[in-house]
Amino acid sequence: MSSAHKRILLKVSGEALAGDNSFGIEPPYLQRIAGQIADVARSGVQVAIVVGGGNIFRGMAGAADGTDRVTADLMGMLGTMINALALSNAIMRQGVMSKPFSAATMPSVADTFTARDAKLALEEGFVVVLGGGTGNPFFTTDTAATLRAIELECDVVLKGTKVDGVYSADPMKDPTATRYTQISYDDVIKQNLKVMDTAAFALARDNAMPIIVYALDDKAGLAGVLEGKGLSTRVGNPL
Numbered sequence: 001m002s003s004a005h006k007r008i009l010l011k012v013s014g015e016a017l018a019g020d021n022s023f024g025i026e027p028p029y030l031q032r033i034a035g036q037i038a039d040v041a042r043s044g045v046q047v048a049i050v051v052g053g054g055n056i057f058r059g060m061a062g063a064a065d066g067t068d069r070v071t072a073d074l075m076g077m078l079g080t081m082i083n084a085l086a087l088s089n090a091i092m093r094q095g096v097m098s099k100p101f102s103a104a105t106m107p108s109v110a111d112t113f114t115a116r117d118a119k120l121a122l123e124e125g126f127v128v129v130l131g132g133g134t135g136n137p138f139f140t141t142d143t144a145a146t147l148r149a150i151e152l153e154c155d156v157v158l159k160g161t162k163v164d165g166v167y168s169a170d171p172m173k174d175p176t177a178t179r180y181t182q183i184s185y186d187d188v189i190k191q192n193l194k195v196m197d198t199a200a201f202a203l204a205r206d207n208a209m210p211i212i213v214y215a216l217d218d219k220a221g222l223a224g225v226l227e228g229k230g231l232s233t234r235v236g237n238p239l
């Protein structure tokens with residue numbers, strides 16, 4: 001593979017693991033994503049992953065039912081840990097070494113995340129799967145993805161999602177929305193484009209971390225998207 005990338009951070013949303021359902025983990029989708037990640041890792045690219053948890057529990061929805069937001073977000077973060085264990089194990093089953101880390105301390109479940117240990121694992125050839133988001137309530141796993149990419153000195157954040165890039169409006173709601181191939185941090189924030197939250201875009205901007213938004217079901221796969229094939233949007237400073 002001719003990818004120019006040495007170390008990438010992939011954000012996998014919880015919904016991506018749920019496949020056609022809105023809840024839980026669908027084994028074929030989990031295996032497909034793990035297969036794509038394993039292909040890229042085998043080509044020599046170091047891969048860190050931040051997993052979402054919307055398929056298990058979403059803090060906002062829990063809080064709406066009366067649970068206080070901090071508790072609901074803790075439940076959401078635990079949900080991301082379930083996905084992290086499942087994805088890390090699925091990558092191992094593809095024959096590639098993988099290690100889960102947790103933002104919260106739970107020693108019998110996974111190593112606690114530190115940038116130093118995660119970097120060492122990446123250098124040893126492990127795909128690291130980071131659960132627990134940022135470890136703080138009121139944040140999202142999109143912000144965690146950007147934060148960890150900066151901490152781990154990744155070249156780029158890949159946001160794998162249901163849509164094939166950033167559009168002028170939510171393409172799920174507005175069929176006339178058009179896709180950008182490249183957009184600046186300021187424009188994405190000013191136009192309030194919601195594919196990631198503003199905190200994630202602002203953190204990326206302040207640290208010049210580029211973000212590529214692409215569809216996890218793109219035929220080119222993760223390896224192809226890294227080579228510039230398939231459809232995507234690059235959010236960042238002009239090249």
Ligand SMILES: Nc1ncnc2c1ncn2[C@@H]1O[C@H](COP(=O)(O)OP(=O)(O)O)[C@@H](O)[C@H]1O
Pocket residue numbers: 013015054160161162163165166167168169170171172193194195196
């Ligand atoms: N301007 C936009 N461009 C692209 N997607 C957008 C935009 N505004 C909102 N979205 C929505 O953002 C979603 C991607 O975010 P993601 O974090 O993967 O999903 P969720 O918010 O359901 O967890 C897309 O499925 C899309 O419907």
Ligand SMILES: O=c1ccn([C@@H]2O[C@H](COP(=O)(O)OP(=O)(O)O)[C@@H](O)[C@H]2O)c(=O)[nH]1
Pocket residue numbers: 012013014015051052053054055057058059060072073074075076077079080132133134135136137138139140141142144
């Ligand atoms: O740093 C974080 C990351 C996540 N969460 C909680 O975990 C849930 C699942 O994360 P997210 O919604 O980002 O998952 P995704 O949409 O990617 O599946 C969120 O709703 C929050 O409740 C949190 O509190 N802090």
